[in-house]
Amino acid sequence: MNNARKIMVLGAGDIGRRVFHELAHSPNPRHVQLVGRDEETVLKAANLTRFCSVQRGYSNEVSHAQTDVTDVARTAERISAFAPDIIFLAVSYQSWWVISTLQQDAFQRVYAANYGPWLPMHLVPVMKAMEAVRLSGTQALVVNAAYPDAVHPALTAIGLSPHIGIGNVANNVPGITAVAADELGRSTADVEVRLVAHHYVSHRLSRTGNSGPAGMGLGIRLDGRDVTGELDVAELLNRLPGAYRRTGGLPGQTMTASSALSVLEPLADGRDAVVHAPGADGALGGYPVAIENGKFRALLPDGMTADEAHAINVSGQLHDGISEIRADGTVVFEPSAMAIMKEELGYDCAEMKLSEAEGRAREIAERFAAYRDRTAR
Structure with a gap:
């Protein structure tokens, strides 16, 4: 071969x-x-x-x-x-x-x-x-x-x-597609979902049916026409943890594997595709992405600007426990999130330079192991 x-x-x-x-x-x-x-x-x-x-x-x-x-x-x-x-x-x-x-x-x-x-x-x-x-x-x-x-x-x-x-933003797109297709009485092949969402939001959607305090951007197209305004989006999303609930946890990683394959297989086969993926070309958060000749292009919901999409992902990042990722790679953590880590694990880190990350990883591992032993008693 x-x-x-x-x-x-x-x-x-x-x-x-x-x-x-x-x-x-x-x-x-x-x-x-x-x-x-x-x-x-x-x-x-x-x-x-x-x-x-x-x-x-x-x-x-x-x-x-x-x-x-x-x-x-x-x-x-x-x-x-x-x-x-x-x-x-x-x-x-x-x-x-x-x-x-x-x-x-x-x-x-x-x-x-x-x-x-x-x-x-x-x-x-x-x-x-x-x-x-x-x-x-x-x-x-x-x-x-x-x-x-x-x-x-x-x-x-x-x-x-x-x-x-891979994963994260992509993991809820099939569920949203299925809900919308069933509501519209059409095949999932006729429906295109465009979702802008950070890990925080994608982690919540299948469990709660909403994005919580963070922003998200969603567009739904039928036969290439935007029909988002014709649907009760909040009601549709609310079905995800209900009639459209799926296996989660470790067994549910089948979904994440499928999301990975949705990106890997077009790249392996040299074909263009429209996928959902986080971190394309270093981007913060998750986007709809067009794969074209092995390159990546954000494909936003109709009417959404790049700045609006970025702001949505920054909102999710904040609620995921990260206040800021600076241009030099320094990560500033959200005080409320770190307060929980300090209370439970005894771990506290206001901000982290990339050069400090390895030491921080070792510290978290040690403190988590001790916490697991302590709380198992």
């Missing part, structure tokens, strides 16, 4: 394995490689994917390699050896769902801080992976799964932002 597109999945956790598995199941020629820190895990996952692919009649090449993303030089060597066209980063020191393993009352207290204060746990491994990307000399497109809404604008300051993110 000399013309096969080469896709490296860096990170062999739940989302990395799910996406890797699906990428191999394609009639289009591909070579997919799973890279993780544990040799046994990546070997077995790669073999499972290869065998399932063969069972279904596909013959794409499947391989694996071992590295720890914290070892920048070794990771760069792995990238150079494989020479990927696309790299999918599925690396994080602590996945979003881990706090849900706490005792319920402890979980609810920590959950109230929202996602922003946990940024170092996602930013640091992505930063190290991008250092390896730079060192390897690859020209691969890099797609990131770890909190792109905030990780990408922070890393843009040092030229290390991945090209585009």
Whole structure:
């Protein structure tokens, strides 16, 4: 398969394995490689994917390699050896769902801080992976799964932002599309949703049916015509946690994997597409995005300006616990969110330079481990 597109999945956790598995199941020629820190895990996952692919009649090449993303030089060597066209980063020191393993009352207290204060746990491994990307000399497109809404604008300051993110804003678009199509009595193929929303909003929608105190932008088109004003949007969204509720938590990462594939597969196949994605070209928050010749262009709801869309995402960022991401990459955290982290974990950080992020990640990990032990008693 000399013309096969080469896709490296860096990170062999739940989302990395799910996406890797699906990428191999394609009639289009591909070579997919799973890279993780544990040799046994990546070997077995790669073999499972290869065998399932063969069972279904596909013959794409499947391989694996071992590295720890914290070892920048070794990771760069792995990238150079494989020479990927696309790299999918599925690396994080602590996945979003881990706090849900706490005792319920402890979980609810920590959950109230929202996602922003946990940024170092996602930013640091992505930063190290991008250092390896730079060192390897690859020209691969890099797609990131770890909190792109905030990780990408922070890393843009040092030229290390991945090209585009996945998930978050994208995860609610199918549900909104289905609700609107059913309301209009049409197929989902006839309905186009354009959603501008930060992680904070996308995290709320399927659970509460609204964006809470943060802004969001939504346009609904039918046969290419904007019909948003003809619909009771608030009532439609309110159905998401009702009749249109779906499996959430760790099993619900099937949705995030599908969102990842909606971005990765057009890039792998060299075709244009309209998707939803956070962090495209370092953008703050999430947008509808047109993929055109491997490049990205924001595709906003009818009548919305770029400044209005940015303001919507800044609003979501604020309620996610981040007051500001400065031009030099320094992150200023929202005091009310950090107050919860201080009360529960004993962790306090008003602002963080990129050079401080690794130390902050270690501190959060240590304090969270102690908190989990303490609240489990």
